Structure formats: C-alpha cells, structure tokens
Amino acid sequence: MKYNLEYVLDSALDGIFIVASDHRLVLFNRACEELYQLSQEDIVNKALWKLQDLKKILPGKRSDNGKPAYGELASKKERMILSHKGNKEVWVETIYTPIYDQNNGEIAYVMGVIKDISEQKNLEDQKQVLLTQLSVLRKDIESKYDFSKIVGQSSGILNALELAGEVAKQNTTVFLSGESGTGKELFAKAIHYNSHRAFKPFIAINCSAFPDTLIESELFGYEKGAFTGAEKAKPGKIQLAEGGTLFLDEVTEMSLSTQVKLLRIIQEREFEMLGGIKTLRADIRIITSTNVDIEKMVREGKFREDLYYRLYVYPIFIPPLRDRIDDLEVLVNTFINKLNQEMGKQVQGLTPEAWKILKTFKWPGNIRELQNVIERLIILSKNPIIGANEIPGYIKREYDENVSSGRLDVGGVLAGKFSLDKSVEQFENNLIVDALKKSGFNKTKAARILGLTRSTFRYKLAKVPPQRLKLVKERSINGEALGVSHHPKADHLS
Numbered sequence: 001m002k003y004n005l006e007y008v009l010d011s012a013l014d015g016i017f018i019v020a021s022d023h024r025l026v027l028f029n030r031a032c033e034e035l036y037q038l039s040q041e042d043i044v045n046k047a048l049w050k051l052q053d054l055k056k057i058l059p060g061k062r063s064d065n066g067k068p069a070y071g072e073l074a075s076k077k078e079r080m081i082l083s084h085k086g087n088k089e090v091w092v093e094t095i096y097t098p099i100y101d102q103n104n105g106e107i108a109y110v111m112g113v114i115k116d117i118s119e120q121k122n123l124e125d126q127k128q129v130l131l132t133q134l135s136v137l138r139k140d141i142e143s144k145y146d147f148s149k150i151v152g153q154s155s156g157i158l159n160a161l162e163l164a165g166e167v168a169k170q171n172t173t174v175f176l177s178g179e180s181g182t183g184k185e186l187f188a189k190a191i192h193y194n195s196h197r198a199f200k201p202f203i204a205i206n207c208s209a210f211p212d213t214l215i216e217s218e219l220f221g222y223e224k225g226a227f228t229g230a231e232k233a234k235p236g237k238i239q240l241a242e243g244g245t246l247f248l249d250e251v252t253e254m255s256l257s258t259q260v261k262l263l264r265i266i267q268e269r270e271f272e273m274l275g276g277i278k279t280l281r282a283d284i285r286i287i288t289s290t291n292v293d294i295e296k297m298v299r300e301g302k303f304r305e306d307l308y309y310r311l312y313v314y315p316i317f318i319p320p321l322r323d324r325i326d327d328l329e330v331l332v333n334t335f336i337n338k339l340n341q342e343m344g345k346q347v348q349g350l351t352p353e354a355w356k357i358l359k360t361f362k363w364p365g366n367i368r369e370l371q372n373v374i375e376r377l378i379i380l381s382k383n384p385i386i387g388a389n390e391i392p393g394y395i396k397r398e399y400d401e402n403v404s405s406g407r408l409d410v411g412g413v414l415a416g417k418f419s420l421d422k423s424v425e426q427f428e429n430n431l432i433v434d435a436l437k438k439s440g441f442n443k444t445k446a447a448r449i450l451g452l453t454r455s456t457f458r459y460k461l462a463k464v465p466p467q468r469l470k471l472v473k474e475r476s477i478n479g480e481a482l483g484v485s486h487h488p489k490a491d492h493l494s
C-alpha cells in the first residue's frame, strides 16, 4: 500500500482539522465528521473558522524559521459540549497547535486535535460528587469524635481529656489504659481526629481477636503465594493506616514473636509483608490500649520490656465509672437525649429513686454497660419518667442491699440526720455481715474473726435487718447455711 497522509489521518480515532490563516478549513478527518455530524464535502475549503481569537492566545510570530521548540506544540486546550450530536451531550477537548510559515514566521495554519472526553468527564463529575460526599462524612466523623463528645466532669475524666488534648497534635505514641467499656477507643479516635493526621485513615486492630498466625498477616499484609490460600496479595493494617493512625487494641494479647516485629516498626518504621522481600516504610502514629496490668506482664516475661518502653511513652488512664460516679448523671442524660432522637421517644428522665439505684451500682461493664441499660430502659419505657421498678433486677439488688445496710446513709450521719448510736449500730451491722461472708456464713468462725463470744455475736446478729441478711446470703457465692439460729429474727439464716 502506498503511504497516504490523508488516509492515515482519516484512520485516526481523534478528530483532526486544519484551518488556514484565511479561515478556510483545509482538513477535516473522518473522526471530525463523526463528532460534528458534518461531512467533509460540506465543510472543507469553506471559510468557517475564526482564527482571530486563537491568534491572540497562541504564541505569536516566530523568528527562527517558524520552528517551535519541542514541548510548545500543545498551545491551547479547550473543553466544550457538542450538543448537536443526536440528543446526547458530547464533551470534547481540543488542542490547538499553530503551524508557522517557514518564511515569515507568521501563523499560517492552526491544527486542532479533538478528543471525545465524555467518559472522562463523567468520571470527573462522579469523583467531584464523591469528594463532596466524603468531606461531608468526614465532618460528621470529626464532630462525632470531637473531645467535646467525651462526656464527663469528674476530675478523672477531665485529667484524661487534658492529657489527650495536649498530645493529639503531636506524633507521640499514646498508651491508653482502663477497664473494659471505659472509652479507650473513643479516646483513640478523638486523638486521631484532632491530629494533623485527621484526613488520613484511623485503622483499629483488636489483637485479641486473632490467633498468633493470623495477626501478623492482618498487620503486615501478605504477598501472593506467601502461604497456601494466599491467591492474591493483601495489604496489612499498617499499609491501610499509611499517613494516619494505627490503633492496637488489647496490645498485651500479642505474642512475643509478633512483639519483636512491632518493635521494629516503632524503632525503624520498617517492615516486610509476609512472603515479601521488599522492605517497606510505614508513616503511622501508634496508639495502644489495654485493660490489664501491663507492668505485671512485663515482670512475668509475657510482654517485652523494650516494647513496653516504646509504647508506654505517653500513658493516659481512663478511670472506671464507679470511681467517677459524679459523671453518671450527665452520661445518662446524654444517652437519653441521643436515644430519644434515634428512636423517636420522649423519655424525660428518671425518678429520684431510680437515680439512686443507678448511682449505687458498681458498673463492671462501665460506660458501655450504662449505655446498654439506658437503651433498654428507653425501649421498654411506657412513661416519660423512668421509675425504680423499671431498672433491671441485677442492678436494683445491689441498691436494696446497700439501703438495708444503711451504707448509703453515711453522708446522712455527718449531716446530722442520724444519732451516734444509730451510726455505730450500722457500723457494727456491716462488720457482722462482712465477717459472716468471710466465714462462709459460719457463726462460730465469724464470732472468732470479730473476737466475740458466740452469744455476744448472736446478740449483735439479731440487730441486723433480716432483709439485708437475706440479700447478702442470696448474693454470696459461697452462701452456706448458718446452722440453727435461736433468735427469731435470724431464722431465715438457718
């Protein structure tokens, strides 16, 4: 086949046209016909194109024999819609390139290369929508994990908040400790979303949720073929957290061999994927948490001491709810407001007795347990004010026991509500009950613990309210029969 430039241009997928300086269209390839829905015969050699505007933008006269320097060719890009192609809008991008007269350096022709970019434009539009949505979601998350959303006014929580607020902006490794459900993850997220890494991911991994073999592949990822079943490569949490924060929850559950690898990441910021040969770098901030005594684990050789020192750089302790019971009221009110909105309920509060019950309970599950209890109360509530009888039995029992023991009224003693005799009697009752519990409800042993004769003990035992003894016995894990009691008030013990 003979080489033919026109044939070549007609085969091009992009539209190509050339306009002469007298505005005549001298070339209009087949792709152009398709884009503009015009035929070459109708348009070629007709003076249609206005070059004036283009001349203003394109580089002017050339002195060096009209040869532009390489890289200056694509002189102007333009995007527009061609609405005349059927009913469909077609987005095109045209690159205009000047062709200079070799003799006088003036623009002799302008070549246009025109591309259908509808698909690309579509993707760009979608990307824009997604970015807008993402920024809305991000604002939502940021406000959700703002420090102001961590509720509490007790000195314990204020101290933790102050420490967290001060370290958030740094890259410092943070160590969060506290019982289960105290809000460790909430703190970790608040630190992340208030750091300069807020726009990068927050990735959490619960070290207790994976067996030893799996935790490493979760953390470091693996290459294809690293082990049987690894059909394709998978990034680890460290890679997913790149630029952001990696939260190692329950870090003490990590095996000693994984601890060595973690140490390397912290010291060198380097790691390899399982089955990988390339050393990768990790730009991550590390926050860890535990609800166990890590120092004890170090002493027992279950946690590497060198890693401990690397992680325990900035410890923040979150106290349990029972040690900051002052926070209970504001927490409950916050949860009621939030849940009312979510469930369309109108619960307004609790009766004074219901408040007392909640404040007496020791909350082993902390804030999570409190939140769950409130949720249950709201779901089941028939009245706008939740009463004592609606509180779950296991929470009420602790209160009942305390009320009958008078323990709740210690404040009242100092406030002058009770006589000294009454207070001493309550104090004695508490000791009697505690000795009974300690002795496995054996009266002879209990009397001995307190240094009393059996008859004096019995005399004092008779003064303990029967209701209280009953409750103590019910709740005592070692509850045993006390043997025959001759005092009518202590009959239920036998």
Ligand SMILES: Nc1ncnc2c1ncn2[C@@H]1O[C@H](COP(=O)(O)OP(=O)(O)OP(=O)(O)O)[C@@H](O)[C@H]1O
Residues within 6 Å of the ligand: 149, 150, 151, 152, 178, 179, 180, 181, 182, 183, 184, 185, 186, 187, 291, 367, 368, 371
């Ligand atoms: N001070 C607080 N104010 C409001 N909500 C809180 C507070 N503390 C905890 N919560 C809520 O209590 C629940 C438990 O918190 P989180 O999961 O952070 O606890 P955790 O210490 O990580 O528990 P675990 O040790 O069991 O993993 C979450 O729903 C959290 O939002």
Ligand SMILES: [Mg+2]
Residues within 6 Å of the ligand: 184, 185, 249
């Ligand atoms: Mg947690």
